[in-house]
Amino acid sequence: MQGSIERALAVLAGGCDSPVRSGWSAGLPMFVQASAAGAYAYDESGRRYIDYIMGYGPLLFGHTHPELITGLDALAKHGFVWGSTHSEEIRLAERIAAYLPSMERMRFVTTGTEAMMSAVRVARAFTGRSRILKFAGNYHGHFDLALIDAGASAGTRTGGIPQGVRGDVLVARYNDLASVDERLDGNESELAAIIVEPIGANMGLVQPAGGFLEGLLRRARRAGALLIFDEVITWLRFGLRGAQGRTSVVPDLTALGKIMGGGLPIAAFGGRRDVMAVLAPEGTTFTGGTHGGNPFCVAMAHRVLDLLEAHPEYYSYMDGLARRLAGGLREIFAQRGLPYAVVQRESVVDFKFRAGPAAQNYDDACNADRAAYARYCAAMLERGVLLAPSQNEVMLLSTAHTAQDVDATLDAARNGLRAQ
Ligand SMILES: Cc1ncc(COP(=O)(O)O)c(C=O)c1O
Known part of the structure; x- marks a missing residue:
């Protein structure tokens, strides 16, 4: 029995409907998803990942908000x-x-x-x-x-x-x-x-x-x-x-x-x-x-x-989580002497593997270490965190994420970066 990636490559152009999903940009194998709930994506073996892709944007409330x-x-x-x-x-x-x-x-x-x-x-x-x-x-x-x-x-x-x-x-x-x-x-x-x-x-x-x-x-x-x-x-x-x-x-x-x-x-x-x-x-x-x-x-x-x-508090909740995530990442980078600027605005968090202040334009954004991001992305996946396989994408928080998810993500980042 062929695996899903082989089957996908046989019948879907490039194995996917949108190229970023193939993982090519980070040199990663394609993530084949079986299901999703709340802040989590699940692969075909049933393993759970904290999902920061959030459908590339639409999922402000996570995957399965009961009201939706x-x-x-x-x-x-x-x-x-x-x-x-x-x-x-x-x-x-x-x-x-x-x-x-x-x-x-x-x-x-x-x-x-x-x-x-x-x-x-x-x-x-x-x-x-x-x-x-x-x-x-x-x-x-x-x-x-x-x-x-x-x-x-x-x-x-x-x-x-x-x-x-x-x-x-x-x-x-x-x-x-x-x-x-x-x-x-x-x-x-x-x-x-x-x-x-x-x-x-x-x-x-x-x-x-x-x-x-x-x-x-x-x-x-x-x-x-x-x-x-x-x-x-x-x-x-x-x-x-x-x-x-x-x-x-x-x-x-x-x-x-x-x-x-x-x-x-x-x-x-x-x-x-x-x-x-x-x-x-x-x-x-x-x-x-x-x-x-x-x-x-x-x-x-x-x-x-x-x-x-009905829930004006949702925005401050997500902002709080994103601040926790951005603050934690800044601390990890400071401890490891990594000169990366972490940017956060409300429920969006991002950093690039490049020294200096936050990117102001695409030239800055492209001037980052893609191989380092690919290694980081793979290390995070191994540790149960799903990041977009492209440095052009951002980390998206949702109302379904929790402080525990953020802390688990920071642990994964700490260990993942140490292992590189
Ligand atoms: C800012 C912006 N505009 C337009 C689009 C295109 O939207 P769609 O993928 O729904 O066609 C995207 C998709 O990522 C986007 O980020």
Whole structure:
């Protein structure tokens, strides 16, 4: 009987649906998962791992929060997909707009990729221009232009992207307005939009420097272009008002995804009323989708918002756990004389195997010891801790993690690093 990895390699391209899962980036064998519960993932032998991947973002409440997984039969009785506008998606849009007033009008889609792809099309239609300025190391999904100099596990894998698409993309350095100005020089009149992760989470955790987002908005305005926030990771991870709630900068368009479905696929894009008016049937720009706003996923999105509204303490709980984890890692590094900066913002923790202050951009993030991370990742797995097999990913805490989980993780890190 072949093992699962061999069987996967035989019938799934690269053995997986998303390359990061294959472990290639850290040179690790693929982790084949059998089940999940709370903060834990289980392999096929039934071994338990403390899970910091959390589905690469959606699982703010861990894997199986009772409020999300009960009563699904009753929901299913109404049908999964209707193909019609319905009152619960209207109510969901109203709830989202109440937290994100910049999203005056929106449309529901299925994935973050679709949300960003659609937002970019809307910006192009509204401005009548085609150039997009993006940042190296940000990840916006796997549509053509998004993959140019992307973070996460995309890297340089840009096969299949037409040359013409490349010509429309300007790539600047995150947190570096001078690099933005350089790229915009001579291109302003053709610029449709600047797209950005308002808190970077696909080159490790990279926070926007003071004035960076404000500078982007000023430059977008000067060029007559739009500013698009990719909040696919950050909305609900950083509170009900997302990353835009933490800055005075109001984006023209926003993309949402991941946590909003509580693990089910639902995403959204939206923004200024006048901008969204380019969409058919009012305008001449088309987006659509069989599963957009399907009632099952919409119901789950309401449950996610219900949970967060009922439990405002969840955010401080996760922040406390993440501080404990980050503080513990700092202590371990200090004891071992390792000059690594640990960054933590609310429920996200990250560090790189590189000396010096926290990474500010993708150049910094790439200038880390990948082999050391691979060894660390393998050592943690051996000790029952599941980390993303890529240094571009971050550690994600959830409401299901406990202080005991964090302490067990710190023990694993202490022993794992000692053994290297
Ligand atoms: C910031 C950001 N935008 C967009 C996406 C794409 O979302 P999806 O994988 O749902 O297509 C991701 C996925 O990791 C992301 O992190």
